[in-house]
Amino acid sequence: MQQQPSPYTAPPPVVSLEKVEKMRRGMAHLFSVGDTTLDEPHSGFVRYRGRFLVDSADCFDEIREIFEAQGFTPTVREEENGRIAIVAIPQVFNPSASDWRINLALFVATVLATLLTGSFYNAETVEQAFQIWRGWPFSLSIMLILGAHELGHYFAARYHKVAVSLPYFIPLPVPVISLFGTLGAFIRMKEPVKNKRALFDIGVAGPLAGLVFAVPILIYGLATSEIGPMSSTGLLEGNSLFYYLSKFAVFGQFLPSETSDVYLNQVAWAGWVGLLVTSLNLMPVGQLDGGHIMFSLFGRRAGQLFMPIIVILVALSIASYLIYGTATWTLWIVLLYFFGRTYAEPLDDVTELDPRRRWLGIATMIIFVLIFMPVPLRILG
Structure with missing residues (x-):
């Protein structure tokens, strides 16, 4: 007679016990394991709970x-009871190489699109508008700002040994003539970031590197632009505190006034666009640069900022529509509502920022307040 197995017998663990023991012994001098749980929190995972014997920032790479x-990747989390859990994910990240030809093609297309946009800027005739070489001041300026921004992210990621793509520039389809000639650029991280310090460095490096070029380009552009009578039709660029004060520093008066305003040349326009792009990226939500910074500073509590930011943008959009007839933030609100809820969580969520990074994070958020434009563009007339 063959005895049937009891239906209440627990199935054997998916994970090899030999591998579980090798990982436990391998990190014994770094992490004291109190208990080990197989197939937790998911099948094939391993959870080790205990305490670090060495600072997590110093030993995570070795673990x-x-x-x-x-064949596993570790994640470090603090549980509700304050205990530290290292969860082994049954996966090793081995990102494939990117095709640099795509990056190059998009870069060339964006250069052409920004040249065309610049040639239309202040063109006096149709013939001048399509002489794209005339757009080189705008194209060179905006590509420097966007390029510095994305390369800031890129080199910070490489410094922390995070696999990342080269920058992808996004041209607006020609012959569509836009105000900017581009929708910006981005890099793609191919694997999770190690810890909050790495996430912070990658997030903050882009905006700061972009501003290193945007600010002098803006100031030079303003200094070489002219003041003229206030127009009653067309588009009026928005003011941030920094932009407002920059015009005062260059021209000795607050602009626009009731009678006059500065007529931005191509370089000044590129500098203004650079400020706008940087402020949008520094919004403290989701996968934006500002979201990375806030998650690095406050962890999962950063998610509490999501709804207040949405409410503020809705209020600004309503006010803009009632006062100027332009609901400026509508599209941005929709995008953030659907895509701004998730944050990039590092593998090691326990290691906190050092004081220097905390102060830099606070300073960066102050910069965001200074360059944020409540009403980026409005239509006159």
Whole structure:
């Protein structure tokens, strides 16, 4: 007679016990394991709970190397009871190489699109509008700002040994003539970031690098632009505190006034666009640069900023429509509502920022307030 197995017998663990023990022994001098749980929180995962014997920032790379040798990637989380849990994910990130030809093609297309946009700017005849070489001041200026922004992210990621793509520039389709000639640029991180410090460095490097070029380009552009009578029709660029004060520093008066305003040349326009793009990226939500900074500073509590930001943008959009007839933030609100809820969580969520990074994060948020434009553009007439 063959005895049937009891339906209440627990199934054997998916994870090899030999691998579980090798990982535990391998990190014994770094992390004291109190208990080990198999298939937790998901099938094939391993959870080690205990305490660090060495600062997590100093030993995570070594723990990751030990785990990857067994086909796992470690994540570090603090549980509600204050205990530290290292969860081994049954996956090793081995990103494939990107096709640089795509990046190059998009870069060339964006250069052409911004040249065309610049040639239309202040063109006096149709013939001048299509002489795209005339747009080189705008194209060179905006590409410097966007390029510095994305390369800031890129080199910070490479410094922290995070696999990342080259910048992808986004041209607006020609012959569509836009105000900017581009929708910006982005890089793609191919694997999770190690810890909050790495996430912070990658997030903050882009905006700061972009501003290193945007600010002098803006000031030079304003200094070479002219003041003229206030127009009653057309588009009027928005003011931020920094932009407002920059015009006062250059011209000795607050603009626009009731009678006059500055007529931006191509370089000044590129500098203004650079400020706008940087402020949009610094919004403290989701996968934006500002979201990375806020998550690095406050962890999951950063998610509490989502609804207040949405409410503020809705209020600004309503006010803009009632006063100027332009609902400026409508599209941005929709995009953030659907895509701004998730944050990039690092593998090690326990290591906190050092004081220097905390102060830099606070300073960056102050910069965001100074360059944010409540009404970026409005239509006159």
